[in-house]
Amino acid sequence: MKIAAFPRALACMASLLLALPGAVHAQSDWPNKPVRIIAAFAPGGSSDLVARQLALYLSTRYGQQFIVENRPGAGGNIGVTFVAKAAPDGYTLGLGTSGPLANNKSLYNPMPYDAEKDLSPIALVGEIPLMIAVNPSVKASNLSELVALSKTGTNVLSLSHPGNGTIGHLAIEYLRINSGARLLSIPYKGDSPAMTDAISGQVNGVSAPVTSLIPNVQGGKLKALAVTAKTRFAGLPNVPTANEQGIKLEATVWSAMVGPAGLPKSIVASLNQEINKYTSSAEGKAKLASLGMTPLAGTPAQLSALMATEAKKWKQVVQSAKISVE
8 A cells, every 4th residue: 555545544444433323432431431311100001111112222323332221200309319319420311291391390309409500401302282172972073062061151171180390280289371262170190080081981081101191082972172392293283273273272292312511512422413313213213102202302591491481481370370389
């Protein structure tokens, strides 16, 4: 090989190496040992499964193990507290949801951390919208008609939700405050019992994540009135959003990757790039869709803004409805 060609050959070899999975970040010292992803909810749920999808993908991309560790409890606060108090070295990350990253700030007193000060936003992953559905006997075919129906007669319409302070609960209160609907929110311990009593007619309807309601909507046991996202849900494209019906109501369970405050910007930027690649890929979209999740992407700054905006939005609802979590 001629001497003049040697540098060019080295450059070509380097380019090939950097294009290989697991070698894309080989020029960096991080990560040089396994990375923990703290899942703030119990094994088997959508948050846990998303964390495991990301762990597998990131392990392949970085050539180092990303291991999911579940630390559930207190609406996600226990897991996120662990992340907030970890060393900002890139070896402890967290997969949290809108609850511990925004909503819980107004619900728990005291809060063990300040999401806006004690965490490094990394990347949005996806969101699961809520659905408001009713028993087929309710004489309303959409959310606008339900609001109108609630204002007639003497009986207050009852809507169940998965528990005090959950996004299903907050959405009912938000709807009641902004539309003047006469609604009574009934707390249950989880999606299933809340849905079961709506099907049986013990309550008029239910407000819960769309994924838990899809089978019974498709089976005709519940009547879907609206999804509460900016756009329609791909799994039920015929169900309009609340906004389409002229009712201001957006409420979703969104998931995001975060780290402790002070996480090096180079690590944040690298993880953000890789997670965005995943959620924008055909594989990532398909796997997230299998969990009923709409993929999202964006910058760390956009995630930070979302956390602050959502915290402010739900604080107003919590205070107006006098909601507290013991």
